[in-house]
Amino acid sequence: MTTFDAVDVIRHKRDGQALSPEEIAWVVSAYTAREVGDEQMAALAMAIFLRGMTRAEIVAWTQAMIDSGQTMSFADLSRPTSDKHSTGGVGDKITLPLAPLVAAFGVAVPQLSGRGLGHTGGTLDKLESIPGWRAEVSNARLMEILDDVGAVICAAGSGLAPADKLLYALRDITATVDSIPLIASSIMSKKIAEGTGALTLDVKVGSGAFMTDLDSARELARTMVDLGTDAGVRTSALLTDMSTPLGRTVGNALEVRESVEVLAGGGPADVVELTCVLAREMLTAAGRDGDDVEAALADGRAMDVWRAMIAAQGGDPDAPLPVATHTHDVLAEHDGVLTRLDALAVGVASWRLGAGRARKEDPVQAGAGIELHAVQGDRVTAGQRLFTLHTDTPERVERALSSLDGGYDVDPTAADGTGRRESVVLDRVTAADPAPA
C-alpha cells in the first residue's frame, strides 16, 4: 500500500480537494493500526464534516472501513437473509417485533446491533432488560440460531469494520457525527461486511433524529442505497417521521413490554404500522411477495419466533420485566389538545432518567424511561396524567422535567386530532430512482 503523510491528507481535505482512493485506503488503515493519531483523524473528520465528500470518496472510504476487518457470509444458510438498519430515534423499538415477524416467513434476519449513546436508545440495551438474555453470540452460534429460529439480535463482533468503531467513538466527542458521508460510510461498512443479501434502511427525519429535515434525510438515504446497491446488496430506504416519539413508551424494559404487546396482536398503531411496512419491504427485498404480515402478528406466529429467539440467547420470555423503583406523573395543567410532543425533548428526558448513557462504559437502568399517556392529537383534561417518568434515581427527575418543559403544547382552542401523525412513512428511496443531479 502506498504510504502518505497524514498532514498532507488532512490539508488536502481542509482545502476542499477530493482525496484519492489510495490516500483514503492508507489513512483508514493507518488509523486502525494506530499509526495515525486520534488528533489527526479528528482533524480529518472535521475537514470531511465541513467540506463533504464526492461519491467516489464515500465509496473508497466505505471500502477502506470494510477492509479494516473481517467480513461474514450467510451464503451457506438454508434461508435467504434480509436485514434492517434504523438511523436511530426515540421510542424506536421496531427491531424487536420486526425481526421475529420477518423470520416467521422463512427469511433469516441477522440483526447485528449496538448499544445506545446519547438520547436514542440502543436495541441491545432494551433486550438486556429481559432476565438472562445475553447480547454476545459467537459466529458459529449465530449461524445455528439463524438456521433453527430464523432471527438473531446480537452484538456486532469487534472484527467487523474495526476502523468504524474507533472513528465513531472519536466523532462522538468531536461534534462530527452528523455528517452524511461519515454516517453513510459508517452504517454501510458494517452492513456490507456483515454479508446480508438484502437491506432495508429506516432513515429517521425530525427533531429526534440525526437528520432533522427531509432533504438531508433523502440525501443520506440515497447515498446509503447507492453504496449498498454497488456492493451487491439489494438495498432500499424508507424515510420515517421522528418529530414525535414512536409508540407510547421510551426506555429499555418499557419498550420491550410494548414490543411484546405488538407481537401479541395489539400495541400502538404507529408501531404496528412501521413494523408491518418494514416487514413487507424486507420480505420483498428477499424475493417474497404478498405475505400477510398483519396476520402473523394476530395469530401468534411472530410471537412464537420471538419466544424462541429470546430463549436461544439465554433469556426467559416469561420472566417479569424490571420496573423502576420510583415514578413521577406529569399532569395536564388545563383542558385542550396535545398538539406537539417533541421527540428530542422526550428522548433527552428519558436519557436523563437513566435509560441511556453519557459515556459508552456507563451502565443503563433497565426500568428507567417515560410512559406517554397521551400522544399528538389527543384531547386531554386538566389534572389528567400526560406522562409517567420512571427511574431508580429520583434525584434525576428534576433534570428530566426540565427537558420535557417546552417540549409539548396543550392548546385549549385546537380541534381534536390537531397534530396527529397520519402516517409514519414519509418517502421511499430505491435503487431504481434516478440519482440526484
Ligand code: URA
Ligand atoms: N449509526 C452508525 O452506525 N454510524 C453513524 O455514523 C451514525 C449512526
